[in-house]
Amino acid sequence: MPERILEQLFDSPIKVKLLKLFLRNPNKQYLMVDIVRKTQGGRRAVIKQVKGLASIGLLLAKRVKINKKKEIIGGLYFSVNPNFDFYSELQSLVLKSSPTSKEKMLRRLMKIGRIRLALIGGVFLNTANSRVDLFLVGDDISRKKLMTFLADMEAEVGKEIEYAAMETKEFDYRFHMFDRFVRDILEKPHEKLLNKLKFV
Known part of the structure; x- marks a missing residue:
């Protein structure tokens, strides 16, 4: 049996x-x-x-x-x-188990827009106290490509992905204004897949 x-x-x-x-x-x-x-x-x-x-x-x-x-x-x-x-x-x-390959994730993320910062937490790191599973900062992000990417990731990890995305200018402003949401994301457990921003 x-x-x-x-x-x-x-x-x-x-x-x-x-x-x-x-x-x-x-x-x-x-x-x-x-x-x-x-x-x-x-x-x-x-x-x-x-x-x-x-x-x-x-x-x-x-x-x-x-x-x-x-x-x-x-x-x-x-x-x-x-x-x-x-x-x-x-x-x-x-x-x-590792939900998905981080290298594969990053390769796919680079195709959805000009990504400057990509952080993962939550389900991707098997931690329960992250604010989001995925946080993206960038410009010209295609919503359609992002939704397709999220659907594929959700199928792979078996769970709905909590995410946030914002343009570089908005993130810059909120970061320097000590925005609570942004600070929570950065202070709670996370891993940087990509960081092209000098101030983070």
Whole structure:
């Protein structure tokens, strides 16, 4: 039985994304359509892998009926099973693992605009007390490219990314005015991926 469980857990990149999604968000339930969107996998592949994880007991499926006020979408919801035999070990493994390559992140960030400062924290450093996961300072930042980048990163790390972005002029002003938000970002745990600003 343990061998079968291990085979089911680590046999595909989609499954790794699923593990990150569910183990980083243990209190959330997802419809299949949301799981496909969040992992950015092919629908058939995701359904197959979700069924595999449910078959070994890691995921629970619960059918929910739409309520009269239509506040809840009816359908089959999936969530992680906290009573799964290796739940604690798997969650620890996922939380300790590096969410994504920093070099890869930086290469992609350089394509969304003229980035002068890029800081990571939170989910990227596995710290809970950062103000944001990603902070960008730069000019001519393409919102469309930034949103695509964030969606890709969220699929890879399995969690919604808290971010902030501002133009160089605004950051310069807020930094020298001792803006609380900017100071919080710089004082809390973070790592600089890129710094072209002499005063930071």
